[in-house]
Amino acid sequence: MKKIKLATICVVTALMTSTSFASSYQKLQHNKEVVTAFYEAAINNKDFSAAEKYMGSYYKQHNPMAEDGKEGFKKFIDYLRNTYPNSHSEIKRIMAEGDYVILHVHSIKVPDARGQAIVDIFRLENEKIVEHWDVIQDVPEKSANENGMF
């Protein structure tokens, strides 16, 4: 009987451990889905209302061209829709750890342009996006290697 109890405790402990890791993994996958849906709604569809449901109660903006907050982000989306209605950004790779989701993106503002390489970093709280950083670089005409920027 003692052995069974011991075994049961072991099972429960081990299951709790593995469940905890599996839960972390599921959280990362879910955060990626949230950021992908947000990105598509905001940056490609240029629809702030559709994007807003993925945002938390605040939005701390680190892109120096955009004003802070959700209202600042709305202004940025309006600017994008009015100035570059045909812009399109393709997510080349997506990574996540902890509360962060990282996108490596090829953004093309006008058709046939070489576009820009962008890395976006999003931080989430309770499955909602609350903070954003990015780094943006024009894809140059010439490169010292043949590998492309992606």
Place this chain on the structure above:
Amino acid sequence: MKKIKLATICVVTALMTSTSFASSYQKLQHNKEVVTAFYEAAINNKDFSAAEKYMGSYYKQHNPMAEDGKEGFKKFIDYLRNTYPNSHSEIKRIMAEGDYVILHVHSIKVPDARGQAIVDIFRLENEKIVEHWDVIQDVPEKSANENGMF
């Protein structure tokens, strides 16, 4: 007796599962240590020989300013040492998933400059660095928000 056997099987299965997740976590932590040591040796100490031990048998370069391969990276480090001997890059955050490690960096080439925001993405094979992408942007004088680029 059957119960004990069942419990034992459960324990082993659960432990294997949790061990697998723990092993993944340890791999991510180790990859971060490899990339951090590599970055310090190469970019801050500008010592290719010290950095080389963290590199795999090849190095696929996506930075359009640098030539491909390990020899191309050596040239880049030589250029950095000769042109910007006092440059310093501070890792602001580090993330990892799968075979990727991502650095968000503030790089300053000459003292008192505002510097550049950089995201570096490294891919590892068997604990060695084999591929690199980056995106680089000058930190602007003025910003539409007060949050800084990091």
